[in-house]
Amino acid sequence: MTDDALRQFVGYGMKRAFHAIQQDVTAALQPYGLRMLTFSALAVIGQSPRLRQSALADILAIERPNLVLILDELERAELITRDRARDDRRAYELSPTIRGRRLLEKAVAAVAAHDARMTRGLSAEERAVLIRAMARIEANGRGEDDGTGDLADGRGAVSQA
Amino acid sequence: MTDDALRQFVGYGMKRAFHAIQQDVTAALQPYGLRMLTFSALAVIGQSPRLRQSALADILAIERPNLVLILDELERAELITRDRARDDRRAYELSPTIRGRRLLEKAVAAVAAHDARMTRGLSAEERAVLIRAMARIEANGRGEDDGTGDLADGRGAVSQA
């Protein structure tokens, strides 16, 4: 009558937690006309002006075709500019507008509040472990091992099953 | 040139980690003709025979309409049965078939191996913190506070912003 059997799996809990986060952050960003993907793109562009689309796609780990509509949205809202690169006329350089910088500042605060809301009840240590664990999982998905080089042999799947 | 600014947010890391998990578990379940949602449904039904669809939808936190196709898929594969409830002829009782039980057993092992693969490099303690943290986030999304009743006042968002 419960999902106890599934709760042992990281993926099941993460799916449910991420769904909750997705809903909350979407609501938090709505007043700014942003969603998770446009916010993420704007945040990276804000920190790295003159970034190219393909570089941004790599950083955000999204496919180039899917980035196009995200940038269209940001450009239409006059939050970023797409300028032809002088040294490579195929490429665009992405930069935030003043308006984009201002909106980003507010949106970052809103997302920080959202984050605090969703992680309420977790200690700073637990939160740090959470973030590191998710980075580790992501790296494992890319087939990377950790840097320690002592236990992992690249074959087994032993840990705590 | 990086996503450092976003890495401070739990949601960003979780999105990327979940994407990695989703890909890996999908591949792990493919040989069994299952996907994450059909696996989850089968796992709950396997543990709670004669479960009703609406109860299953509640447990898995998915909308009733979306459960229909999932169960169609499991029924077509002869992994579960849908039997009219004797006491309420609107309702169906969901039970695993023998075949469903056998497949579930193998699929659980495959998912456990997937889980071990994705969490490789995490200690048992880190893994436990991860799972508890995600449950906490999910509960925060439902507007629940933790059971401690000392610091939370239901208004603020103070923690580690």
Add this chain to the structure above:
DNA sequence: TATTGTTATACTCTATAACTATA
């Protein structure tokens, strides 16, 4: 009237192939 399961539908996110214009 309310509930169970269903149908239809729409929206978001993701993935791939193929195109254009440059290199």
Add this chain to the structure above:
DNA sequence: TATAGTTATAGAGTATAACAATA
């Protein structure tokens, strides 16, 4: 030839409204 950006498209997952059968 290969690369940057684009278009078109298809597939998941999720959400809501409305319906038939039954309570």
